Amino acid sequence: MISRMDQTAIQSGPPKETHFTATAPERSATTWSKAWQETWLYKVLRVLASLRLTVVLFALSFLLVYWGTLAQVDFGINTVMDRYFRSFVVKIPLKFIVSAPWADEEKWPLLNQIRLPYPGGWLLGSLLMTNLFSAHIIRFKRHWTQAGIWMIHTGIAIMMIGEFFTGMYASEGQMSILEGKSANFLQHHHATEFVFIETLSAEKDRVIVVPQSKLRTGSTIQSSELPCDVTVDLYAVNAKLMTLKNTERGWATAGMNRNQKLEVLPEGSGVDSSSKIDFPAAQIILSRDGKELGRYLFWSVLENPDWITIDGKKYQIALRFQRTVCDYVIHLDKFTHKKHPHSEKAFDFRSEIRLEDRKVEGGKERGDHREAAIYMNHPMRYNGETFYQSSTIPDGDTGRSIGTVLQVVRNPAWTFPYWSCTIAGLGMLFHFWLNLSRFIKRSA
Amino acid sequence: MVVHRWRSGLLLLCLLAGCNRDEPIAVYETTHLNRREERLIAAIFKQGESGIAIKMSGPNAVVQRHAQELRDFVESVAELQGVYPKTWIQEGATEFRMANFFIDDPDGPISCNIAQIPTKPGFLEMNIDRWASKLTLPPVQTPADLNAVAKRTELHGRDVHFVELVGYGEGKNPTKPSPSFPLKDTIPEGWQPKFNALKLSPQIVPSRMFSVTPETEVFISKLEGDGGGLTKNVVRWGGQIALSGQALLAAEKNVRTLKADLGAAQVVDLFNPLRKTGMNRLVGVLLPHQGSTWFLVLKGPADEVQEHLAEFETYVKTLKRG
Numbered sequence: 001m002i003s004r005m006d007q008t009a010i011q012s013g014p015p016k017e018t019h020f021t022a023t024a025p026e027r028s029a030t031t032w033s034k035a036w037q038e039t040w041l042y043k044v045l046r047v048l049a050s051l052r053l054t055v056v057l058f059a060l061s062f063l064l065v066y067w068g069t070l071a072q073v074d075f076g077i078n079t080v081m082d083r084y085f086r087s088f089v090v091k092i093p094l095k096f097i098v099s100a101p102w103a104d105e106e107k108w109p110l111l112n113q114i115r116l117p118y119p120g121g122w123l124l125g126s127l128l129m130t131n132l133f134s135a136h137i138i139r140f141k142r143h144w145t146q147a148g149i150w151m152i153h154t155g156i157a158i159m160m161i162g163e164f165f166t167g168m169y170a171s172e173g174q175m176s177i178l179e180g181k182s183a184n185f186l187q188h189h190h191a192t193e194f195v196f197i198e199t200l201s202a203e204k205d206r207v208i209v210v211p212q213s214k215l216r217t218g219s220t221i222q223s224s225e226l227p228c229d230v231t232v233d234l235y236a237v238n239a240k241l242m243t244l245k246n247t248e249r250g251w252a253t254a255g256m257n258r259n260q261k262l263e264v265l266p267e268g269s270g271v272d273s274s275s276k277i278d279f280p281a282a283q284i285i286l287s288r289d290g291k292e293l294g295r296y297l298f299w300s301v302l303e304n305p306d307w308i309t310i311d312g313k314k315y316q317i318a319l320r321f322q323r324t325v326c327d328y329v330i331h332l333d334k335f336t337h338k339k340h341p342h343s344e345k346a347f348d349f350r351s352e353i354r355l356e357d358r359k360v361e362g363g364k365e366r367g368d369h370r371e372a373a374i375y376m377n378h379p380m381r382y383n384g385e386t387f388y389q390s391s392t393i394p395d396g397d398t399g400r401s402i403g404t405v406l407q408v409v410r411n412p413a414w415t416f417p418y419w420s421c422t423i424a425g426l427g428m429l430f431h432f433w434l435n436l437s438r439f440i441k442r443s444a
Numbered sequence: 445m446v447v448h449r450w451r452s453g454l455l456l457l458c459l460l461a462g463c464n465r466d467e468p469i470a471v472y473e474t475t476h477l478n479r480r481e482e483r484l485i486a487a488i489f490k491q492g493e494s495g496i497a498i499k500m501s502g503p504n505a506v507v508q509r510h511a512q513e514l515r516d517f518v519e520s521v522a523e524l525q526g527v528y529p530k531t532w533i534q535e536g537a538t539e540f541r542m543a544n545f546f547i548d549d550p551d552g553p554i555s556c557n558i559a560q561i562p563t564k565p566g567f568l569e570m571n572i573d574r575w576a577s578k579l580t581l582p583p584v585q586t587p588a589d590l591n592a593v594a595k596r597t598e599l600h601g602r603d604v605h606f607v608e609l610v611g612y613g614e615g616k617n618p619t620k621p622s623p624s625f626p627l628k629d630t631i632p633e634g635w636q637p638k639f640n641a642l643k644l645s646p647q648i649v650p651s652r653m654f655s656v657t658p659e660t661e662v663f664i665s666k667l668e669g670d671g672g673g674l675t676k677n678v679v680r681w682g683g684q685i686a687l688s689g690q691a692l693l694a695a696e697k698n699v700r701t702l703k704a705d706l707g708a709a710q711v712v713d714l715f716n717p718l719r720k721t722g723m724n725r726l727v728g729v730l731l732p733h734q735g736s737t738w739f740l741v742l743k744g745p746a747d748e749v750q751e752h753l754a755e756f757e758t759y760v761k762t763l764k765r766g
Contacts, residue, residue, distance in 0.1 A: 178478075178616055180616075181477070181478045181614075181616070182477040182478060184474075184475065184477055199580055199612065202476070202479050202481050202612045203475055203476050203477075203479060204473055204474070204475060204476070205473065205474050205476065206471070206472075207470075207472055207473070207474055208469065208471050209469065209470040209471070209472075211467035211468075211469070211470070213467045214467070214469070221469070225469045226469065256573075256583065303577075304577035305577075307582035307583065314582060316580070325472065325474055329477060402616070
């Protein structure tokens with residue numbers, strides 16, 4: 001069987017022009033083929049199509065998955081997904097690379113401090129895709145007998161493209177609406193933002209948002225958009241605030257949390273049964289023209305913002321879960337929360353809503369209106385987003401449900417896995433059928 | 445050639461490495477769909493070891509219309525008792541609130557509530573800050589800020605701070621409570637609903653109190669079964685006007701029956717001649733109805749009780765199923 005490798009679709013080593021496919025000699029005889037093989041594009045593709053490169057990329061991918069799994073000891077699944085798999089370059093701590101019983105990071109702190117750059121998921125994925133496409137261009141036979149292979153590879157490509165789009169464009173948020181009230185924003189519990197809010201009127205606020213990607217410990221954010229400079233003294237993905245004891249001196253010098261201190265907590269795994277979310281906190285120094293305006297302690301849990309006055313303007317300042325303002329408004333007409341008899345277990349959550357699309361297109365509001373009931377296993381789909389009934393808002397005094405929480409999911413690539421599996425599955429069936437029929441013919 | 449290939453590969457890697465996403469600082473205007481101009485008026489004072497906060501909040505114009513009612517109510521509150529307008533509907537107490545009132549208005553209902561608050565140092569500022577945050581207002585930072593929103597006055601020999609805040613809030617409109625008093629009644633002219641935090645506890649709800657005169661009041665409550673029976677209740681009522689022993693036995697013997705729409709009621713008339721002034725007479729009624737017993741009490745100075753006894757009995761006789 002090994003001696004027949006030259007007759008299979010996948011070849012080891014750089015393809016030799018004389019016999020890289022069964023039809024190559026015929027094609028190389030043509031002038032066009034010769035000219036094509038002399039081009040720089042062909043030469044580049046030949047390098048990219050290398051089976052050695054495939055093997056190396058797969059090996060690198062296996063290691064990335066292994067280290068990504070180890071990283072979940074220290075970080076939650078969302079952080080690991082972003083850092084290891086939805087990035088082009090990842091910095092791997094030496095302790096994972098050594099991965100030996102003696103490599104105790106408490107004894108050898110350098111093992112955690114030294115981080116080596118390594119290709120991230122998107123880089124490996126794009127290289128694998130390039131490798132696959134290049135191989136198809138210059139090496140694979142274009143014959144109906146290879147249709148199964150083509151379909152399998154197409155399925156894999158769709159899966160990888162789908163993951164890329166999911167990573168780039170998928171979002172998941174929650175919309176909380178009180179009965180009889182409306183909502184027009186989503187809150188995302190996997191990301192935070194630091195905001196300056198200027199109240200313009202009863203209805204309008206001007207919001208200046210510093211995204212989480214800029215909130216790194218030690219970073220200073222300066223921008224003409226910001227009313228002052230923001231220096232992140234410490235950013236903790238999960239933390240809690242503790243009241244200072246009488247003898248203790250706090251870090252903060254301003255704001256409502258100046259009598260508190262921050263205690264950093266380990267990041268939640270994000271996959272445990274309790275589904276607890278992390279509550280980020282930050283120690284932030286605000287300054288203007290080199291003059292410190294105050295050291296503030298922020299915690300994403302706190303509902304009430306701090307306040308600061310800069311150039312006579314009053315701003316609310318807060319570290320809060322990331323928000324996305326929607327083009328539509330959802331009004332909750334009625335919320336029903338039925339329980340099983342003699343039990344607190346939910347029997348039915350039902351949100352009767354009205355959706356008004358207020359997106360302005362060509363100077364006109366889109367004006368799409370719809371009424372719907374959203375309940376368990378009966379989501380509403382609108383404009384690429386799916387609205388699921390998630391939970392309820394209890395009244396602080398009576399405990400009665402006074403509102404709904406909808407889970408809103410947008411994933412433009414949600415159908416990709418279905419297409420991928422279908423196409424790859426059909427390809428496999430075709431390929432096995434073809435080989436089986438050949439085998440039967442040979443045996444006959 | 446090989447070196448060139450690897451150089452190209454490295455260049456590609458470096459280019460891709462620079463492709464990590466960098467989100468910009470975003471600036472946008474957002475619309476608050478539920479926010480409106482709101483007013484909050486409140487009175488904070490110390491009551492024994494703890495503090496009391498009486499607060500009314502809602503749309504600015506509506507609260508302004510009812511502001512005087514709140515001030516009158518606060519002025520009437522002494523020893524956790526006070527009279528409130530008949531237009532207010534009292535709801536049951538909750539874990540955090542001693543009383544909630546629903547106030548209807550053509551422009552939307554508002555609420556008023558009474559809560560017990562801890563009186564640790566700075567409790568006034570802490571509560572103002574808490575309320576201010578709900579109205580998108582900055583916290584109190586200086587004594588001048590405090591003076592701008594809180595005015596101190598003296599009422600019934602104690603310091604009362606009246607707080608007034610106007611800002612943008614998302615307070616929810618209160619829903620009209622289902623009637624906690626399950627009977628239909630006709631309240632005589634001059635009887636004013638009365639709040640008494642000590643007596644209107646959730647354990648004895650449904651209950652109602654009325655101020656008939658400054659010294660005379662009517663108290664109504666319901667207990668399951670016979671509520672302890674006649675003798676026990678006569679002893680309990682006797683204790684309220686310092687009456688005991690033979691006088692109570694005599695009173696129990698003189699119990700009379702009153703024919704009411706809900707059924708036959710037992711009426712006990714207690715008088716303590718040794719008390720020359722103040723509350724010295726109590727007329728108690730036991731009205732059994734549908735497996736429970738209603739207790740209705742008129743008490744106060746003997747002459748005032750006598751003056752209002754007829755209207756009290758009419759009230760009892762005309763009580764109907766809700």
